[in-house]
Amino acid sequence: DAKTTQPNSMESNEEEPVHLPCNHSTISGTDYIHWYRQLPSQGPEYVIHGLTSNVNNRMASLAIAEDRKSSTLILHRATLRDAAVYYCILRVYNFNKFYFGSGTKLNVKP
Amino acid sequence: DTGVSQDPRHKITKRGQNVTFRCDPISEHNRLYWYRQTLGQGPEFLTYFQNEAQLEKSRLLSDRFSAERPKGSFSTLEIQRTEQGDSAMYLCASSQGRGGVNTEAFFGQGTRLTVV
Numbered sequence: 001d002a003k004t005t006q007p008n009s010m011e012s013n014e015e016e017p018v019h020l021p022c023n024h025s026t027i028s029g030t031d032y033i034h035w036y037r038q039l040p041s042q043g044p045e046y047v048i049h050g051l052t053s054n055v056n057n058r059m060a061s062l063a064i065a066e067d068r069k070s071s072t073l074i075l076h077r078a079t080l081r082d083a084a085v086y087y088c089i090l091r092v093y094n095f096n097k098f099y100f101g102s103g104t105k106l107n108v109k110p
Numbered sequence: 111d112t113g114v115s116q117d118p119r120h121k122i123t124k125r126g127q128n129v130t131f132r133c134d135p136i137s138e139h140n141r142l143y144w145y146r147q148t149l150g151q152g153p154e155f156l157t158y159f160q161n162e163a164q165l166e167k168s169r170l171l172s173d174r175f176s177a178e179r180p181k182g183s184f185s186t187l188e189i190q191r192t193e194q195g196d197s198a199m200y201l202c203a204s205s206q207g208r209g210g211v212n213t214e215a216f217f218g219q220g221t222r223l224t225v226v
Contacts, residue, residue, distance in 0.1 A: 034214075043114075043201050043217030044153065087152055097143065097166060098215075100152030 022088030114218035135204030
């Protein structure tokens with residue numbers, strides 16, 4: 001199972017950008033990088049995914065290193081509602097299950 | 111509501127009893143997953159269906175666990191002879207598979223099982 005490494009916790013101030021790092025040094029060429037987040041008492045929620053190029057959507061941006069061994073999820077302006085556990089996951093092309101690690105618990109201070 | 115629906119949301123049962131959970135995926139999704147999550151940990155993969163076929167089962171899914179997806183629609187997860195170690199949140203997710211293309215999975219809110 002492809003492994004990812006994330007900090008256990010991070011803290012941010014409201015309205016400021018947040019950069020959540022993820023290391024995946026054993027990534028293979030067919031692994032997609034997915035990010036999900038889980039708010040308290042909720043199921044995980046899809047945030048963004050990418051393969052090689054940086055990606056943007058309405059929720060966040062995903063910056064992928066050139067060697068693909070690390071990536072960063074960027075929340076451009078953190079709000080209190082962004083306080084959650086963020087999971088970085090590698091998902092093999094044409095292989096549907098994916099494995100969650102322990103994630104990064106993001107605390108947003110007002 | 112067009113999201114993934116799980117029932118019940120909470121279940122308390124005595125050790126040794128059988129329990130069954132239901133998951134209704136998003137209607138056009140052909141892929142369905144079950145995960146288990148204990149406090150402070152990320153979700154752990156249990157099993158995966160494509161339509162009605164159960165294509166993969168984790169080693170975590172002991173003989174006391176069985177999952178079905180008749181007709182490729184809703185799914186049930188049954189735990190027989192429950193043990194205290196089965197206490198966890200059971201999460202269901204679905205996605206629309208298009209060949210090998212990675213698509214996002216949508217999760218339900220889970221069923222929290224407490225075995226006393």
